[in-house]
Amino acid sequence: MDIFELRNEYKKGSLDRGDLSENPFAQFKKWFDEAMHCKLEEPNAMDVATVNENGEPDIRTVLLKSWDEKGFVFFTNYESSKARDIAKNSNVAIHFLWLGLERQLKILGRAEKISALESLRYFVSRPTDSRLGAWVSHQSKVITSRSILEMKFDEMKRKFANGKIPLPDFWGGYRVVPHTFEFWQGRPSRLHDRFRYKLSENGWQIDRLSP
Numbered sequence: 001m002d003i004f005e006l007r008n009e010y011k012k013g014s015l016d017r018g019d020l021s022e023n024p025f026a027q028f029k030k031w032f033d034e035a036m037h038c039k040l041e042e043p044n045a046m047d048v049a050t051v052n053e054n055g056e057p058d059i060r061t062v063l064l065k066s067w068d069e070k071g072f073v074f075f076t077n078y079e080s081s082k083a084r085d086i087a088k089n090s091n092v093a094i095h096f097l098w099l100g101l102e103r104q105l106k107i108l109g110r111a112e113k114i115s116a117l118e119s120l121r122y123f124v125s126r127p128t129d130s131r132l133g134a135w136v137s138h139q140s141k142v143i144t145s146r147s148i149l150e151m152k153f154d155e156m157k158r159k160f161a162n163g164k165i166p167l168p169d170f171w172g173g174y175r176v177v178p179h180t181f182e183f184w185q186g187r188p189s190r191l192h193d194r195f196r197y198k199l200s201e202n203g204w205q206i207d208r209l210s211p
């Protein structure tokens with residue numbers, strides 16, 4: 001089939017001003033709960049866009065691991081490309097695509113490192129192999145072969161065989177503290193519903209945007 005012919009009408013829902021919570025975190029909860037209950041695959045997968053010191057954007061998927069009114073937390077390697085970008089420019093965008101619900105959500109904000117204690121709390125909840133994996137990967141660095149990873153994994157397994165696997169100091173969480181949310185619901189004829197929440201001195205201002 002020609003790619004030109006790939007076309008869906010989005011008919012699963014609508015979003016009106018009256019449907020919205022005044023608080024974007026409450027609106028997030030509503031949509032995130034629905035994404036979970038619909039059994040979408042990886043409903044907590046989100047893209048994180050960063051900008052490097054030369055103003056060049058980059059993007060990758062991570063998993064949302066916790067959230068509250070302070071922000072949205074994901075875990076990663078603090079020496080990765082994304083971490084290097086954030087160190088120079090903490091402005092980030094995160095993006096959820098819940099295609100099964102014909103929805104997307106964009107959140108703009110600033111990323112900040114969470115405390116080592118908060119990272120540790122999550123780290124100890126991870127399965128053993130994931131904890132070892134954090135020690136193995138010099139994320140975003142060039143490696144010459146996969147066998148290097150496998151050898152390092154075996155080495156770490158032996159090293160930590162008789163004790164606890166500590167939290168690596170190069171691994172932990174970031175919290176994205178938002179100032180803007182945009183909730184998008186697909187509609188027929190490309191007349192989609194878009195609502196933006198923007199943080200102002202008077203609280204969250206809500207506007208409908210043209211699709």
Ligand SMILES: Cc1cc2nc3c(=O)[nH]c(=O)nc-3n(C[C@H](O)[C@H](O)[C@H](O)COP(=O)(O)O)c2cc1C
Pocket residue numbers: 042045058059060061062063064074075076077080081082083139140
């Ligand atoms: C579904 C999915 C979930 C992922 N979750 C994470 C994650 O939570 N943390 C992470 O560091 N990388 C995660 N990754 C890998 C990242 O997309 C990325 O390859 C890695 O973080 C290196 O990114 P960087 O080189 O831009 O820093 C995930 C990838 C996919 C496809």
